[in-house]
Amino acid sequence: MSLTATDIRNLCLASLVFAICALLPLGDQGYWLGLGVTIAMFTALATSWALFSGPTHYISLATAAFFGVGTYVTGLGIDTLPFWSLVGLAGVIGAVLAALVGLATLRLSGVYFVIFTLGLAELVRQVITWVQNNSGQKGLYVLTDLDEAGIYWWLLGLSAAVFLTGWLIGRSRLGFALRIIGDDETVAAHSGINTARAKVLLFMVPGAVAAMTGAILAPRYVYIEPSLAFAPILSFQVVIMALLGGASRLWGPVLGVIPFTFLLEAVSSNFPNQTTLVIGVAFLVIVYLLPGGFVGLMGRINRHLNTREGA
Amino acid sequence: MNRRPFLKLVSALTIASALAASAATAETIRIGAVAPKTGPLAGGATVTQWPSIYLWVEQVNAAGGLTVDGEQMMIELIEYDDQTNPGETIKAVQRLATQDDAHFIIAPYGTGLNLAAAPLFDRYGYPQIAVSAITDQQPELSAQFPNMFFTLGTTTALAADVVKVLTDMRDAGQMGDRVAMVNVADAFGIELATAAKPLFEEAGFELVYETSYPLGTQDLSPVIKGAAAAEPDAFVAWSYPPDTFGLTEQAMIENLDVKAFYTAVATPFPGYGARFGAAAEGVLGAGGVNPDSPAFMEYAAAHEEVTGEKPDYWASATTYASLEILAQAIEAVGLDRAAVTAHLRESTYETILGPISFDENNSNPDFWTVGQWQGGVFKGVASRGRDGTVPVILKEGWE
Numbered sequence: 040m041s042l043t044a045t046d047i048r049n050l051c052l053a054s055l056v057f058a059i060c061a062l063l064p065l066g067d068q069g070y071w072l073g074l075g076v077t078i079a080m081f082t083a084l085a086t087s088w089a090l091f092s093g094p095t096h097y098i099s100l101a102t103a104a105f106f107g108v109g110t111y112v113t114g115l116g117i118d119t120l121p122f123w124s125l126v127g128l129a130g131v132i133g134a135v136l137a138a139l140v141g142l143a144t145l146r147l148s149g150v151y152f153v154i155f156t157l158g159l160a161e162l163v164r165q166v167i168t169w170v171q172n173n174s175g176q177k178g179l180y181v182l183t184d185l186d187e188a189g190i191y192w193w194l195l196g197l198s199a200a201v202f203l204t205g206w207l208i209g210r211s212r213l214g215f216a217l218r219i220i221g222d223d224e225t226v227a228a229h230s231g232i233n234t235a236r237a238k239v240l241l242f243m244v245p246g247a248v249a250a251m252t253g254a255i256l257a258p259r260y261v262y263i264e265p266s267l268a269f270a271p272i273l274s275f276q277v278v279i280m281a282l283l284g285g286a287s288r289l290w291g292p293v294l295g296v297i298p299f300t301f302l303l304e305a306v307s308s309n310f311p312n313q314t315t316l317v318i319g320v321a322f323l324v325i326v327y328l329l330p331g332g333f334v335g336l337m338g339r340i341n342r343h344l345n346t347r348e349g350a
Numbered sequence: 351m352n353r354r355p356f357l358k359l360v361s362a363l364t365i366a367s368a369l370a371a372s373a374a375t376a377e378t379i380r381i382g383a384v385a386p387k388t389g390p391l392a393g394g395a396t397v398t399q400w401p402s403i404y405l406w407v408e409q410v411n412a413a414g415g416l417t418v419d420g421e422q423m424m425i426e427l428i429e430y431d432d433q434t435n436p437g438e439t440i441k442a443v444q445r446l447a448t449q450d451d452a453h454f455i456i457a458p459y460g461t462g463l464n465l466a467a468a469p470l471f472d473r474y475g476y477p478q479i480a481v482s483a484i485t486d487q488q489p490e491l492s493a494q495f496p497n498m499f500f501t502l503g504t505t506t507a508l509a510a511d512v513v514k515v516l517t518d519m520r521d522a523g524q525m526g527d528r529v530a531m532v533n534v535a536d537a538f539g540i541e542l543a544t545a546a547k548p549l550f551e552e553a554g555f556e557l558v559y560e561t562s563y564p565l566g567t568q569d570l571s572p573v574i575k576g577a578a579a580a581e582p583d584a585f586v587a588w589s590y591p592p593d594t595f596g597l598t599e600q601a602m603i604e605n606l607d608v609k610a611f612y613t614a615v616a617t618p619f620p621g622y623g624a625r626f627g628a629a630a631e632g633v634l635g636a637g638g639v640n641p642d643s644p645a646f647m648e649y650a651a652a653h654e655e656v657t658g659e660k661p662d663y664w665a666s667a668t669t670y671a672s673l674e675i676l677a678q679a680i681e682a683v684g685l686d687r688a689a690v691t692a693h694l695r696e697s698t699y700e701t702i703l704g705p706i707s708f709d710e711n712n713s714n715p716d717f718w719t720v721g722q723w724q725g726g727v728f729k730g731v732a733s734r735g736r737d738g739t740v741p742v743i744l745k746e747g748w749e
Contacts, residue, residue, distance in 0.1 A: 069474075070448035073441055165564055170563050172535040179537055180487055182494050186469070233492035258434045264537040266390055266565065267436050307438065308445055311430045315388045325427045 057199050064188035065266035072187050076259070076298050079194035080252055084273075085281040087248035090208065091241045092278075093286035094217040099242070100274040101156035102249045104163045105133045107269035109253025111167055114263040121256075124337065125194070129254035130247040134211045136163075137246025141239035155229060157274070164269040183258040193255045201248055205289045208244075276334025283325050285293050294333040357698035378426040379416060379685065380737030381407070382446030384467075385459035389434025393591055395459040398482065398621055402656035402669040403427070403456060405676075408656050416677055428452060436466035443467045449476040453685050454676060459484060461538065465680035468495045477679075477691040478681065479672040482506065482665050484538070486545070492712040497691050500713040501668050501706070503734065504667050505538075506604075507586075508614075508636055510731040511719035515634065515742055516584050516610055517553045524744055527610035530559035532573055534590045539565075542588035554626035558582050565590060574600040584610040591616035594635075595625065606666040610634060611745045618663035618721055618728045629689050630723040632745035638721025639663025640738030645702040663721060671701035704736060 042050075063075045084102055092099055109129040116125045144155045208214045216237045219227040228234050257263060276299075284295025306317045329336055383403050386395040405698045407427045410416060415424040428450050430442040446452040447470065457480040458467050464483035471478040472495045479499045485491065486505045492498055494560070519525050529550055533543035541725050550557055563573055570593060577585055585608045587597050594613040601611060616622060617635020617636035626633075639646055644665060653661045653670075660666060678689075678699050683689040698707040706714050716735035722742060729740045 070444050073444040077437065077441065095562060168535045168564065172533075172540050175540070179541070180490070182490060186473075235490050236527075259440065259469070260462070260466045261625075262462045262537075264462045266536065267434075270435060272435065274434075302443075304441065307430060307433075307442065308449075314386060314431045314433060329435075 089286040105159035105249035107255035109250035113257035123245040135248025285332030382455040384453035387431035505727040530577035533588035581664040620660040638718035
């Protein structure tokens with residue numbers, strides 16, 4: 040693999056940004072760190088979501104399913120295994136689950152896939168509840184020494200890994216294959232690309248990342264309930280944030296995550312009685328005014344400036 | 351665009367917020383509250399949690415506020431909706447602690463949301479007098495979070511006292527030993543069923559029917575039909591609000607013939623009595639109060655007058671009592687949170703439930719466990735250390 044000067048500059052810049060972000064807990068242990076955890080969590084989730092859904096245009100609503108599986112991995116294993124191994128284990132389980140789901144559904148296209156992924160969270164939740172119900176109460180309490188700063192660093196590390204993975208995929212044959220699939224799946228198949236294999240491989244990335252995010256956040260929730268671990272709203276939030284930023288670029292989703300987190304924060308602190316209503320209106324505004332997300336908006340501005348210069 | 355109205359609006363808002371800010375800087379006690387107003391637990395929180403908070407704030411301020419170090423301080427309530435999402439609860443508590451500079455924060459609603467908030471209450475040193483957080487892990491939790499207090503009892507006590515009530519009925523010759531036990535397959539339902547099963551077996555009951563159903567099940571007729579086919583003497587359901595109503599409805603339709611009928615959470619809600627009317631007579635449920643005590647009657651009347659709603663017959667009064675405890679501790683030692691927490695551990699408080707003090711695990715050992723609808727009121731029939739239990743009556747039909 041050969042790196043151009045631009046690549047090296049981008050890598051250095053990205054490392055610098057992550058290093059600066061990692062200093063946050065030293066500056067503030069309270070409010071801003073709490074927001075930092077939210078931003079780091081959604082950065083990992085939305086960026087990994089866009090890795091798959093950006094090029095393939097398959098809208099996945101399975102984030103909550105993988106996230107919930109991750110929280111239960113920590114909940115069930117925290118008394119016997121060290122925390123770091125649980126995060127890894129959650130990643131493996133998430134990837135395997137994603138592969139199974141992918142094999143079963145990625146031959147479907149469009150709306151069928153969306154509906155299946157939406158149902159997946161409920162399916163997994165019922166399976167886990169069934170197991171718990173038959174084995175007695177287990178894995179409900181997660182008591183650890185991990186504090187907010189620790190959780191933040193874990194999530195930041197995970198986000199960095201997601202960016203690195205995305206960057207490597209973008210440079211690989213797999214990334215190229217996916218762009219072709221996204222443009223026209225029939226053409227891709229005729230060019231000799233194994234489209235099903237490529238899609239399944241890529242779908243494993245958001246699956247693993249969401250499960251790891253859930254595993255990392257379980258100590259923050261202390262008590263793991265199916266209704267809280269598998270809350271479907273999470274899947275929608277991830278989609279909205281990624282679309283607000285723009286799913287066509289690796290760094291797009293994070294541009295949606297940061298303003299959206301602050302927007303949610305402003306709404307829930309200023310409209311305690313109408314939070315859900317105001318969030319719904321914000322969704323509508325985003326979809327109507329920013330169809331391509333911030334990435335699309337920047338593209339439009341660029342084009343606008345270019346035509347002006349040309350004129 | 352005409353900018354005049356816009357400017358007017360902006361200046362009006364600026365003045366309003368300036369006024370609000372200056373009002374806040376006058377000597378007030380800032381009390382934070384975060385609980386669901388939307389999401390799955392909103393139904394429970396808007397019956398049990400929010401009205402009691404509003405009532406308490408209203409009453410304290412009407413009386414001129416709390417006396418802190420010889421000065422009268424009014425209460426300023428800062429409230430947030432956590433949408434039944436632990437991530438939002440965490441953010442709201444953080445906001446209350448660091449941005450709003452709340453002097454005290456009222457414990458959130460529900461086991462999951464209380465525990466999600468516990469690390470933050472602990473870090474910022476806020477006493478957390480949890481109400482709707484019933485758990486057997488009180489020793490472990492109070493060791494990990496020394497500021498966390500428990501008022502509503504333990505899972506095992508709740509289950510054990512149902513077994514005890516049924517045992518007494520059987521030993522009095524009122525019914526046989528055939529029990530049908532079902533549970534909602536969700537966290538608290540599973541915890542209760544896990545605790546109850548060995549206790550029933552120990553007490554010599556025969557579990558003739560056992561099943562569970564997923565949370566949100568709409569059609570509960572198979573559950574009641576299955577139970578009816580096993581011909582039980584008693585029917586026990588470790589249920590959540592929607593299925594508490596659903597199971598009762600199906601039992602009425604099937605005319606389930608049992609001597610004792612128990613459903614868990616939400617049975618003491620006023621909405622339960624209102625919906626089932628005379629059919630609710632004799633239904634057993636989790637919780638209870640002494641509805642004939644003057645303190646509760648006074649509270650219930652004020653609750654209805656101020657909020658327009660009736661309190662429930664269990665956690666509403668305990669929520670109010672937890673606020674009375676907080677107020678008494680503040681009046682005793684002032685706004686120093688560590689001193690308030692220390693005071694909570696050592697003192698006994700006079701509340702509408704009677705005296706409350708906390709044991710070595712920060713838990714209130716005196717609480718209601720089983721109640722029963724009798725004559726349109728849900729009365730406590732079993733408790734740990736509370737006065738005013740009434741005798742259990744047999745369930746006689748659904749008319």
